[in-house]
Amino acid sequence: MTATHDDPALIALDWGTSSLRAWLLDGAGRPIEATRAPLGLMQIADRNFAAAFDAVAGAWRVRWPHLPALAAGMVGAAQGWVEAPYLPCPAGPDELAGALAAVPERHLFIVPGVIRRVPANVMRGEETQVAGALALRPDLAARSRLVLPGTHSKWVRVEEGRIVGFDSWMTGELFAVLKDHSILGRFSRDGAAAPGADEAEAAFLEGVDAARAAGRASGLYFSARARVLAGELAPGAALDYLSGLLIGEEIAAAWAPGETPLLIGDAALCRRYRLALARFGAAGAEEVPDAALAGLWRVANAAGLATPERS
Amino acid sequence: MTATHDDPALIALDWGTSSLRAWLLDGAGRPIEATRAPLGLMQIADRNFAAAFDAVAGAWRVRWPHLPALAAGMVGAAQGWVEAPYLPCPAGPDELAGALAAVPERHLFIVPGVIRRVPANVMRGEETQVAGALALRPDLAARSRLVLPGTHSKWVRVEEGRIVGFDSWMTGELFAVLKDHSILGRFSRDGAAAPGADEAEAAFLEGVDAARAAGRASGLYFSARARVLAGELAPGAALDYLSGLLIGEEIAAAWAPGETPLLIGDAALCRRYRLALARFGAAGAEEVPDAALAGLWRVANAAGLATPERS
Numbered sequence: 302m303t304a305t306h307d308d309p310a311l312i313a314l315d316w317g318t319s320s321l322r323a324w325l326l327d328g329a330g331r332p333i334e335a336t337r338a339p340l341g342l343m344q345i346a347d348r349n350f351a352a353a354f355d356a357v358a359g360a361w362r363v364r365w366p367h368l369p370a371l372a373a374g375m376v377g378a379a380q381g382w383v384e385a386p387y388l389p390c391p392a393g394p395d396e397l398a399g400a401l402a403a404v405p406e407r408h409l410f411i412v413p414g415v416i417r418r419v420p421a422n423v424m425r426g427e428e429t430q431v432a433g434a435l436a437l438r439p440d441l442a443a444r445s446r447l448v449l450p451g452t453h454s455k456w457v458r459v460e461e462g463r464i465v466g467f468d469s470w471m472t473g474e475l476f477a478v479l480k481d482h483s484i485l486g487r488f489s490r491d492g493a494a495a496p497g498a499d500e501a502e503a504a505f506l507e508g509v510d511a512a513r514a515a516g517r518a519s520g521l522y523f524s525a526r527a528r529v530l531a532g533e534l535a536p537g538a539a540l541d542y543l544s545g546l547l548i549g550e551e552i553a554a555a556w557a558p559g560e561t562p563l564l565i566g567d568a569a570l571c572r573r574y575r576l577a578l579a580r581f582g583a584a585g586a587e588e589v590p591d592a593a594l595a596g597l598w599r600v601a602n603a604a605g606l607a608t609p610e611r612s
Numbered sequence: 613m614t615a616t617h618d619d620p621a622l623i624a625l626d627w628g629t630s631s632l633r634a635w636l637l638d639g640a641g642r643p644i645e646a647t648r649a650p651l652g653l654m655q656i657a658d659r660n661f662a663a664a665f666d667a668v669a670g671a672w673r674v675r676w677p678h679l680p681a682l683a684a685g686m687v688g689a690a691q692g693w694v695e696a697p698y699l700p701c702p703a704g705p706d707e708l709a710g711a712l713a714a715v716p717e718r719h720l721f722i723v724p725g726v727i728r729r730v731p732a733n734v735m736r737g738e739e740t741q742v743a744g745a746l747a748l749r750p751d752l753a754a755r756s757r758l759v760l761p762g763t764h765s766k767w768v769r770v771e772e773g774r775i776v777g778f779d780s781w782m783t784g785e786l787f788a789v790l791k792d793h794s795i796l797g798r799f800s801r802d803g804a805a806a807p808g809a810d811e812a813e814a815a816f817l818e819g820v821d822a823a824r825a826a827g828r829a830s831g832l833y834f835s836a837r838a839r840v841l842a843g844e845l846a847p848g849a850a851l852d853y854l855s856g857l858l859i860g861e862e863i864a865a866a867w868a869p870g871e872t873p874l875l876i877g878d879a880a881l882c883r884r885y886r887l888a889l890a891r892f893g894a895a896g897a898e899e900v901p902d903a904a905l906a907g908l909w910r911v912a913n914a915a916g917l918a919t920p921e922r923s
Contacts, residue, residue, distance in 0.1 A: 379841075387841070387842075416838075416841075416842060418842065420822065420832065420835050420838075420839070421835055421838040421839040421841070421842035421844055422834065422835060422838045423837075423838045423841050423842070453795075453834055468831055469831070469834035469835075469838070470830060470831055470833075470834070471794070471796075471830070471833045471834050472830075474794050474795065475790075475794075475830075475833070478789040478790060478793045478794050479786075479789060481793070482789045482792070482793050483782070483785050483786075483789050484764075484785065485782075511731065516828075517827075517828040517830070517861075517865060518830075519781060519782070519783075519786075519828070519829070519830065519858075519861055519862070519865065520779055520780070520781055520862075520865050520866065521731065522781075522782045522786070523733065523764055523780035523781070523782050524731050524732055524733060524780075526734075527727075527731075527732040527733045527734045527780070528731070528732040530690075530698070530727075530732070530734050531698075531727060531729060531732035531734070533732055547830075550828075550830055551830070551831075554828060554830065554831050555831065
């Protein structure tokens with residue numbers, strides 16, 4: 302019997318700072334099995350990446366010892382398993398596939414990150430999500446603008462299927478550190494009641510509108526506290542207002558009138574970006590909820606890695 | 613014998629979130645004795661403000677039981693000893709003196725904060741520093757622009773000796789939380805060698821220039837990491853570059869061409885603001901290193917509080 306499309310063809314890993322997701326894919330790139338473990342770079346002691354890999358993919362390798370594995374994300378950073386140096390723009394699936402770093406002891410390959418120079422900017426993991434989003438939405442490959450909201454939001458320009466430029470906003474991390482460690486999170490940390498969904502959304506949109514009107518928001522961050530002290534905002538809604546300020550500021554700086562960007566990532570977060578973009582006049586932004594798997598499959602194919610193997 | 617100008621006339625307290633400074637002043641507002649204790653609002657358990665007051669000023673009160681005391685700062689906040697509600701702009705020494713909150717059990721008065729509405733903004737403590745700076749520099753009372761750099765930087769407009777408007781930037785706190793808790797402080801937290809003074813200043817000015825060129829900096833924060841990964845910036849200088857981005861962003865938003873603001877506060881911080889302002893073309897900014905004491909004296913006099921008492 303020869304191998305079929307239903308046989309395993311690739312072990313795919315999305316390996317970031319705080320988590321590791323892994324899939325066993327068939328010859329059409331469909332997941333046969335999936336798993337997830339809290340084995341991101343931050344959790345792995347003594348750089349024991351091999352043990353982490355075995356914990357999520359070892360059982361598959363026992364059954365299919367020759368199955369190739371492809372990983373994307375921070376596992377290829379300098380502090381990762383094996384460094385996969387940044388590729389310059391323009392970079393698409395073919396360029397990424399041609400610059401994989403190898404971990405021979407596990408027949409594993411790692412997708413490189415992408416760098417833009419002047420001013421310097423880097424991504425690692427997002428390049429694979431972009432490849433996946435374009436595989437899912439080939440109509441956007443010719444020329445498009447993709448937004449990957451998150452800890453370090455990326456706004457990416459694509460031309461002819463390749464990343465030609467991008468910018469980064471630390472919106473997610475900025476929100477997290479201000480919430481957990483600054484005076485702006487004090488009301489919530491002191492137990493202010495969380496607002497209802499409608500009140501939260503209204504406060505969020507007030508923040509978006511304020512940032513949009515000002516064009517920038519750093520001079521407004523403190524108003525997330527001052528408006529509460531002035532009785533204009535419920536203490537529990539201060540962080541929703543702040544979230545609106547930060548996302549509004551990102552859009553004010555990154556979005557160009559007329560653009561309808563494609564949003565890639567977590568559904569709840571993409572929804573907030575969609576609401577905020579609508580306030581700027583960019584209605585109808587579409588979403589791709591999770592593009593990592595499709596991107597790993599796309600790069601694996603460009604590298605000639607995905608070959609079905611019979612058990 | 614009657615009281616003279618050399619006899620004690622006032623106990624003055626600058627009472628903030630993290631420290632408490634106290635002075636015994638003579639009838640000309642000159643310090644006879646000074647003390648400082650780590651008894652800010654954050655350190656005081658069970659709201660035992662009376663015990664904190666006694667710890668720094670109790671010995672003076674034993675000798676001069678009727679000496680009035682005047683405090684400014686967060687001690688007058690809702691979470692302080694007694695709330696001194698915010699006064700609306702315009703507010704100067706006379707308005708502040710007319711709205712003191714009283715703590716009768718210790719013959720203590722507290723200076724109110726100031727609020728600006730639409731958008732809401734508050735200060736508490738800075739209003740007294742502004743009164744002090746104008747007492748020290750009466751030539752600036754008619755019309756001036758004062759900058760109080762710090763945790764929550766204030767840019768204040770003064771007309772006819774009164775605060776007519778102000779804005780807040782969380783520059784100091786933003787820097788602190790990004791340094792201590794975000795990926796931008798990782799190099800330093802992981803032990804990157806601190807740069808020499810010249811290298812630190814050069815990186816700081818690069819950050820100022822980048823923020824100035826862009827007009828806003830939130831899209832550049834991540835470059836404090838990316839430039840290191842790209843080999844453009846020493847790991848130990850990443851935080852100096854970030855400091856330049858944040859201060860540059862504040863100035864880009866707050867400073868109007870042609871203005872030469874007066875800087876009030878910590879000398880090292882004022883020096884960084886002076887360097888940054890010079891990059892924007894605002895050379896020659898002057899400084900008032902510590903205006904709290906002069907402000908407390910100015911408000912006490914406006915309130916008729918400062919009366920020499922013989923021991």
